[in-house]
Every structure is written in C-alpha cells, then in structure tokens.
Amino acid sequence: MPLSEEFDAAASYLSNASSLSQVSTAIKLELYGLFKFVTVSHTPNTSRPGIFDFTGRAKWDSWQEVGTRYLVQFDPDGAAQGRYLEIAKSLGWKPGASADDDSLGHGMDGERESTKGVVTGTGVFVSTMSAPKDDDSGTIHGLAITGDAQKLEKMLIAEPSLDLNRKDEYGYTALHLACDRGNLEIVELLLKRGVDRTLKDPDELTALELAETCGHDEIVKILKDGQ
Incomplete structure (x- = not known):
C-alpha cells in the first residue's frame, strides 16, 4: 500500500516535534515499529541483535511486535498508518501541517534521515528534536534539550x-x-557539577540506560567511566 500524504506529513511533523519531550519510551518505540512496518517491511528483515546490543534489540522487538499485531488485520498497512496518525494527532499534528522544509529527523541508529524519517528518540528514542517552546529556553531542562552548554554554564x-x-x-x-x-557537552557539564546519575525517568530508566537506548555511545562511555 502506498504511503498516504497524511502519513508523510505526520512523519515530517514528528521528526521535528518538541512535544515528543513528554512522550514515553513505549510510545516512541511504537512509532518506530509502525514506521518500519509501513515503509520497510512488515517484519524485521535482519536477525535479532545480540543480547548486549540493548538499543538494537529494543528497536527490533518493537518492529516485530507491530508486525505481529497488524498482520492479522484486514488492511495491515492501512491500520498501521491509522495508528501512526492517531499518535501524531495526540502530539499536536494536524492534517495539512508539515515540518519546515529544512528540518531533518534523526534515525534511531544515529544517521540523518529525510523529513519523512521516524522519531526516535525522549525518547526511546529521542534523538535530536526541535527546540522547546520559547518559555522553556531559559530553564535548565530547556537548555539540556537545545544543547546550549555555554548558556547553561552561565546560568x-x-x-x-x-x-x-x-x-x-x-x-x-x-x-x-x-x-x-x-x-554531550551538556552531559559533561552536569556531571562536572555533581548531578545525580542514578535517578530514573518515568520509564524507570537511568540516564545511562537512556543513552544506551538512544545509541549515544560517547555519552554512554563517559557515564560508565564515572561509575
């Protein structure tokens, strides 16, 4: 089934949506699985990653789970696209809306994708998303998202x-x-200031586990080095 224009527009929106900062890892994984199901194949086309590839296994399992759920339906691709659009609408996307022409998404493996790419990332897979709302840009959390280490240090x-x-x-x-x-610079600055790295997010993930899930190897290394 060809991709609908709405699906394309929703994927473009999600690749640059700041609302993803509030999304659970489970929803981000579901979005990833749905996107792969619709755009690549109904089930993973590679073998399941090894036990030590935490990120790869999480992505693979999500894709496989989506395939199992939707292949039994009358119109698998239509149902999967419908669910993707449903999530996109809950995150602020409206039919007819699109991302800026120069906005690019990030794949869950760290590679750049077109604006039709899937969100990954706060998310599992929270990859780099757009900046938070203006009223958040002067907070420690907003600066952690935008990556403005210089401004955070001054603060x-x-x-x-x-x-x-x-x-x-x-x-x-x-x-x-x-x-x-x-x-990375924000992480290094926070660690230097003595931030508690053992705290868990709503999905019960520590900062290290979240970095592993997102595939940010450099951050994983410095977090492990400090243990």
Whole structure:
C-alpha cells in the first residue's frame, strides 16, 4: 500500500516535534515499529541483535511486535498508518501541517534521515528534536534539550544553588533530556557539577540506560567511566 500524504506529513511533523519531550519510551518505540512496518517491511528483515546490543534489540522487538499485531488485520498497512496518525494527532499534528522544509529527523541508529524519517528518540528514542517552546529556553531542562552548554554554564555560575536533579513536569531530569538528545557537552557539564546519575525517568530508566537506548555511545562511555 502506498504511503498516504497524511502519513508523510505526520512523519515530517514528528521528526521535528518538541512535544515528543513528554512522550514515553513505549510510545516512541511504537512509532518506530509502525514506521518500519509501513515503509520497510512488515517484519524485521535482519536477525535479532545480540543480547548486549540493548538499543538494537529494543528497536527490533518493537518492529516485530507491530508486525505481529497488524498482520492479522484486514488492511495491515492501512491500520498501521491509522495508528501512526492517531499518535501524531495526540502530539499536536494536524492534517495539512508539515515540518519546515529544512528540518531533518534523526534515525534511531544515529544517521540523518529525510523529513519523512521516524522519531526516535525522549525518547526511546529521542534523538535530536526541535527546540522547546520559547518559555522553556531559559530553564535548565530547556537548555539540556537545545544543547546550549555555554548558556547553561552561565546560568549555573549565576545560580549556584540551582537544583540540577529537579525533574520537569514530565518526570525527566536535565541529565535525562541531554542523554536522550545526545547533547554531550551538556552531559559533561552536569556531571562536572555533581548531578545525580542514578535517578530514573518515568520509564524507570537511568540516564545511562537512556543513552544506551538512544545509541549515544560517547555519552554512554563517559557515564560508565564515572561509575
């Protein structure tokens, strides 16, 4: 079944949607599986990654689960696209809306994709997403998302008593958000300031586990080195 224009538009929107910062890992994995089901094949076309490839296995399992769920339906591709659109609408997408022409998504394996790419990433797979809303750009969590390490450092110098471990309204610390988005400089700065790396997000993941899930190897290394 060919991709619908709505599916293309929704995928473009999700590749650059700041609303994904509040999405659980389970939903992000589902979006990944749905996208692969519709655009690549109904089931994974590679063998399941080894037990130590945490990220690869999570992605593979999601894709396989979507295939199992939708292949038994009368119109598998139509049903899968419908579910993808349903999630996109819950995250603010409206039919007729599209991402900016120059906005690009990031694949869950870290490669750049077209604006038709799937979200990955706060997410599992939270890959780099668009900047938070303007009113969040001056907070520690907003800066963790945008990756503005210089501005964050100035903020920490000006406000030395700032609680680095405070969770945002969705249950994420700044360290979680930086690990999710792959913002290495932010992670290094927070670690230098003594942030608590053992705290868990709403999906019961530590910052290290989230970085592993998102495939941010450099961040994983510095988090493990500090253990």
